[in-house]
Amino acid sequence: MRELFLVMGNTSKLFFRRKGNIILLIFSIIIPLFFLLFTYGGSEQLRIGVIDKDKSVISSDLINSLEKTDKFKVVFLKEDEINDKVSKGKVDSAIVIPQRFEEEVLKGNPKDVEIVSIKGEETTLFLKSYLDRKINVLYNLSKASYGNKENFYKMYNLYKNSPFSLKTYIVEDIGKTAVATTRSLGFFIMFLMFSTFNISNFILVEKRDKTFYRIFASPLKPRTYLVSNFFVNLILTVFQIAFILAFITFILNLGFTKATFDIFLVLVSFGITSIGLSLMIVAFSPSTSYSNTLSTLIITPTCMLGGVFWPLYLMPETLQRVSDFIPQKWAIDAIEKIQMGGSLSDVYMNIIILLAFALTFILLGIYKIKTSEKMGDFI
Amino acid sequence: MKIVRMEDVIKRFGDVIALDNVNLEIEEGEIYGLLGPNGAGKTTAISIICGLLNFDRGEVYVFDKNIRKEPEFIKKNIGIVPQDVAIYGDLTAYENVAFFASLYGLKGKELKESVEMSLEFVGLSDKAKEVPNKFSGGMKRRLNIACAIAHRPKLVIMDEPTVGIDPQSRNHILESTKRLNEMGSTIIYTSHYMEEVEAICTRISIMDHGKVIAEGTKEELTSMVTDVNTVYIEIGSIDGIKEEELKGIKGVKAVEIRDSTIKITSLKDVGNFDDIIHYFISKNIPIRNLRNEIPDLETVFLTLTGRKLRD
Numbered sequence: 001m002r003e004l005f006l007v008m009g010n011t012s013k014l015f016f017r018r019k020g021n022i023i024l025l026i027f028s029i030i031i032p033l034f035f036l037l038f039t040y041g042g043s044e045q046l047r048i049g050v051i052d053k054d055k056s057v058i059s060s061d062l063i064n065s066l067e068k069t070d071k072f073k074v075v076f077l078k079e080d081e082i083n084d085k086v087s088k089g090k091v092d093s094a095i096v097i098p099q100r101f102e103e104e105v106l107k108g109n110p111k112d113v114e115i116v117s118i119k120g121e122e123t124t125l126f127l128k129s130y131l132d133r134k135i136n137v138l139y140n141l142s143k144a145s146y147g148n149k150e151n152f153y154k155m156y157n158l159y160k161n162s163p164f165s166l167k168t169y170i171v172e173d174i175g176k177t178a179v180a181t182t183r184s185l186g187f188f189i190m191f192l193m194f195s196t197f198n199i200s201n202f203i204l205v206e207k208r209d210k211t212f213y214r215i216f217a218s219p220l221k222p223r224t225y226l227v228s229n230f231f232v233n234l235i236l237t238v239f240q241i242a243f244i245l246a247f248i249t250f251i252l253n254l255g256f257t258k259a260t261f262d263i264f265l266v267l268v269s270f271g272i273t274s275i276g277l278s279l280m281i282v283a284f285s286p287s288t289s290y291s292n293t294l295s296t297l298i299i300t301p302t303c304m305l306g307g308v309f310w311p312l313y314l315m316p317e318t319l320q321r322v323s324d325f326i327p328q329k330w331a332i333d334a335i336e337k338i339q340m341g342g343s344l345s346d347v348y349m350n351i352i353i354l355l356a357f358a359l360t361f362i363l364l365g366i367y368k369i370k371t372s373e374k375m376g377d378f379i
Numbered sequence: 380m381k382i383v384r385m386e387d388v389i390k391r392f393g394d395v396i397a398l399d400n401v402n403l404e405i406e407e408g409e410i411y412g413l414l415g416p417n418g419a420g421k422t423t424a425i426s427i428i429c430g431l432l433n434f435d436r437g438e439v440y441v442f443d444k445n446i447r448k449e450p451e452f453i454k455k456n457i458g459i460v461p462q463d464v465a466i467y468g469d470l471t472a473y474e475n476v477a478f479f480a481s482l483y484g485l486k487g488k489e490l491k492e493s494v495e496m497s498l499e500f501v502g503l504s505d506k507a508k509e510v511p512n513k514f515s516g517g518m519k520r521r522l523n524i525a526c527a528i529a530h531r532p533k534l535v536i537m538d539e540p541t542v543g544i545d546p547q548s549r550n551h552i553l554e555s556t557k558r559l560n561e562m563g564s565t566i567i568y569t570s571h572y573m574e575e576v577e578a579i580c581t582r583i584s585i586m587d588h589g590k591v592i593a594e595g596t597k598e599e600l601t602s603m604v605t606d607v608n609t610v611y612i613e614i615g616s617i618d619g620i621k622e623e624e625l626k627g628i629k630g631v632k633a634v635e636i637r638d639s640t641i642k643i644t645s646l647k648d649v650g651n652f653d654d655i656i657h658y659f660i661s662k663n664i665p666i667r668n669l670r671n672e673i674p675d676l677e678t679v680f681l682t683l684t685g686r687k688l689r690d
């Protein structure tokens with residue numbers, strides 16, 4: 001026990017003496033938070049660029065109704081500006097109301113309003129679900145009026161002025177903050193993987209610097225050394241997770257309703273998986289340059305496949321199936337479930353799967369270390 | 380008590396045979412030298428003695444205990460100075476020594492005193508609070524030694540502790556090694572500098588290609604390769620010197636006269652030095668210079684292997 005604390009103390013000391021380690025630790029918290037603040041934090045409104053090619057009553061009403069929701073801010077664009085403004089982020093999304101929109105509505109087959117967006121499917125979905133509802137109403141009115149323009153407008157005006165119609169049927173809170181928090185926790189997950197690897201990699205750094213040789217010339221057991229590295233890693237991981245969640249919840253006030261603790265559990269489970277993976281990478285690497293390359297080659301692509309940077313449903317179906325074998329997917333999935341109001345009982349499977357990954361990685365790592373110990377090249 | 384006993388030890392790394400039937404016996408209180416060129420197997424032998432490396436065949440006993448059965452006891456009583464400096468560049472000199480010493484169970488006041496003593500011993504007391512990243516090569520080497528001795532091991536193993544440092548630091552290290560020995564530690568000292576080994580070791584093994592090719596005190600080793608003694612005598616003029624007369628002196632095997640220098644080779648066991656000097660004095664020939672050639676370990680190595688110790 002004494003030895004365990006001794007080596008843990010030494011490992012932490014080594015960690016905090018190196019500026020690079022502290023910078024990585026701070027970055028892993030700051031960058032996701034910045035992402036959260038800058039991407040969605042500024043104004044709560046989505047800026048929607050609009051091109052109205054129809055210029056009919058219903059098209060301009062549709063545009064007005066967007067503004068009335070106070071979820072959107074409408075910016076009128078010229079047609080040739082659209083791609084430029086969207087790609088430069090001047091607007092979050094743009095919609096194009098096609099010519100003969102009114103006519104088609106009256107005919108009972110409203111054309112889809114085209115939506116241009118690069119911010120990711122979430123913004124688009126948000127807007128689209130709103131527009132769909134609106135257009136659906138128009139469609140129903142047109143059916144009810146049997147395509148008769150006069151009747152249609154009679155009913156339409158009634159509908160518009162009724163107290164109910166002002167209610168906007170917005171899917172309230174699967175809204176922006178939830179999406180943004182999930183994405184920024186995604187970034188955090190990636191950083192967490194790099195920082196757990198960084199600490200596991202201390203083992204190879206000690207091998208490289210030969211202090212490893214000296215440590216094992218002492219009566220210390222290899223097991224104690226490895227366990228102490230694991231614990232230091234776990235403590236720092238838990239600290240990072242607690243810190244970022246506290247920041248999001250208490251400082252930014254972007255609460256996860258009552259589910260902060262559930263998210264904490266999910267992230268800690270993922271943290272353990274990540275430590276297991278790091279230890280496995282280190283066990284299979286003969287040198288620090290090898291492990292550095294290997295970790296980058298593993299972490300970055302799996303984050304892509306695991307839905308860390310973008311939602312999984314944007315990927316082809318085969319890749320989505322591959323993601324079942326990627327721990328990040330289960331973490332993100334659990335976070336999304338909790339964001340949508342789920343509780344621990346909805347995500348306990350995810351946690352079990354994450355811990356199973358962790359166990360597998362750790363066992364493989366131990367197996368590798370045991371065999372190289374037998375071959376005598378562990379030192 | 381034999382501190383170390385290696386019996387017919389074989390160690391392979393794949394196809395490389397690093398130790399080939401090595402036998403070593405090291406007595407308590409010795410400074411035992413392991414001399415050999417690069418790749419001879421010195422570090423491998425040491426790592427096995429420290430319990431850091433498995434071996435394929437043979438038996439190894441340290442402090443009369445089998446290394447396979449009681450590695451912990453053995454490890455506890457060994458201090459190793461690794462060939463490559465093994466210290467934390469970011470921890471202070473004090474923290475380095477303290478961490479390694481505490482792995483051997485030292486704590487509290489005892490730890491503090493031992494650490495201070497070790498730093499004092501290698502002359503780094505005034506650098507205790509500085510980090511080795513800012514040290515010179517020689518200072519790092521000295522700290523490397525301090526980390527090995529704070530727990531006062533019975534056996535200190537030094538694997539090429541003087542590689543790549545200036546002569547002053549080297550002398551300091553050689554002196555420290557002798558002092559450490561005087562304070563009661565048995566020492567194994569590896570090197571490929573024969574001068575060092577000659578200067579401090581009580582007994583020496585010469586290794587090459589994983590084999591111990593010769594073993595003994597320095598005198599025993601040198602006498603192995605030669606049974607003759609050579610004296611060079613430089614005189615003003617060789618007039619009046621008769622080769623036959625010189626050859627007539629007892630023990631003299633050969634006489635060679637070149638310019639003003641006479642090379643006289645005699646049998647080693649015959650003490651004829653006085654007689655030779657007397658010959659010149661009796662002839663009234665002043666001796667300008669006199670040089671006695673004793674074969675060194677370099678010669679021994681050269682003779683045994685046909686190669687130089689270092690290229």
Ligand SMILES: Nc1ncnc2c1ncn2[C@@H]1O[C@H](COP(=O)(O)OP(=O)(O)OP(=O)(O)O)[C@@H](O)[C@H]1O
Pocket residue numbers: 377392395396397415416417418419420421422423424462571
């Ligand atoms: N871990 C290893 N894997 C493979 N081969 C090794 C390993 N360690 C040593 N060897 C080989 O074993 C032989 C003996 O090496 P060793 O390090 O014991 O030599 P040495 O006498 O200490 O040499 P040096 O003076 O260069 O330190 C060499 O041929 C070396 O290449």
Ligand SMILES: [Mg+2]
Pocket residue numbers: 421422423462538
């Ligand atoms: Mg060596």
